[in-house]
Amino acid sequence: MRTYFWLFLLLPLLSSAQEYGEFDLNRGNGILVDFTYGYHTPGGDFGKRFGNHFSVGTGAEFITDKGNWLFGLGMSYYFGNEVAENPLTGLLNDQGRIIGNNRGYADIQLRMRGYYVGGHVGKLIPLGFSKNPRSGLRATVSMGLLQHKIRIQEDPLSFVPHLDDEYKKGYDRLSNGLAFTEFIGYQVLSTNKLINFFAGVEFTQGFTMSRRSFDFATRQQDTAERLDLNVGFRVGWILPFYVGQRASEEIYY
Template identity: 55%
Template structure:
């Protein structure tokens, strides 16, 4: 198995901003809501019992293992659905889309001239960009450990498994076409890889009594045991049959929309 390589190319300040900006946004949003006049806010409700949450995710990740040879840091966005019991057990599903601009493997180097330029069909210079694209779809189980008995908030820990995929997206120049990078030819360069994936998350989950502020924030690990699904790589003139170990680590934040099970609807008086 390939030795893990932790790669940090950005400045320390950029890394701090990349990691903590979403956390600060959640903090200030919660603080601002707490300062609203009382007549703008709902009265506290009972947030005990079983519930389901719809989760809207955002994350930032760095790479290690084989993934670091191909991509740098990247972002993710996704949706999830959790069932949380009264005792804090968690069962859920999630789907995430990964996207980034730092591609370290120049799969179209063979199409460039000595100056690094790619020329189109009519002789014009084509501005071809390489991008990261990927996805993860899977299920997870875990536990919410309350910090205080009377609060429905605490340390959340989950682990899951599913389908993990990534590829290099070759972004065309809309004004200059390149015959060797047509739709079918791109498959020989994009390194489409997928396989079994695993995720682990540890962080803090908050479910508010008034149910308007509900979020989670924490650290996430993702491992993928993948293979190249293309029969032939045009740039290397060979097939890639090895099993990859792809590893990503970073943070994840989510806004939760809770639905409490078995709760009676509110009565409206006229």
């Protein structure tokens, strides 16, 4: 995270050196396709179930020629190894282990899996030190669906009948619901189209509930309303496609 912090401080220097000339290639309306990577720390009910985790994502957005307004869709896939809740306690023997079909101890790992998908609006705000009006502060707000569950991974050589594909649904605590995400950071759309990326922090608030009709661990249905919070640092590489650019007397290949 310390490396990300210093990188974030250096972002404005990358764009401030760019001159904005008559025939620069980042003008006009555009479609921006991005590929992202993130590191996140959960809070609220989310933090009671999972620990720090990572994400990969992709999306596409439209940027307007006038005003640098952003309108887009995106998704992020969450994954991690830190699970604070153990839904399998009812299957443990006196030694705290689970016995498989081969009468040996089963090797079972719990993992965090989830995703966020939604649409966003925002704005790219040029800052005074840069002569490139397509680089500056990026701020967006998003509304979508947040979903997460506990993935139960077992060694196939020590099959546990209680954990076949159908029974796992009673233990995975699948939850989803409406969520909102806010992002603020720095974005660079270079004048030569060679350097295009963004980096910043994002905050997610999910209003979720269990989507399983029965929880095997508690032997009842989970009807509690959850507040899932997530804060993270996200970086993204952008592939831009512009339309309506001012014609140049030179031809670029």
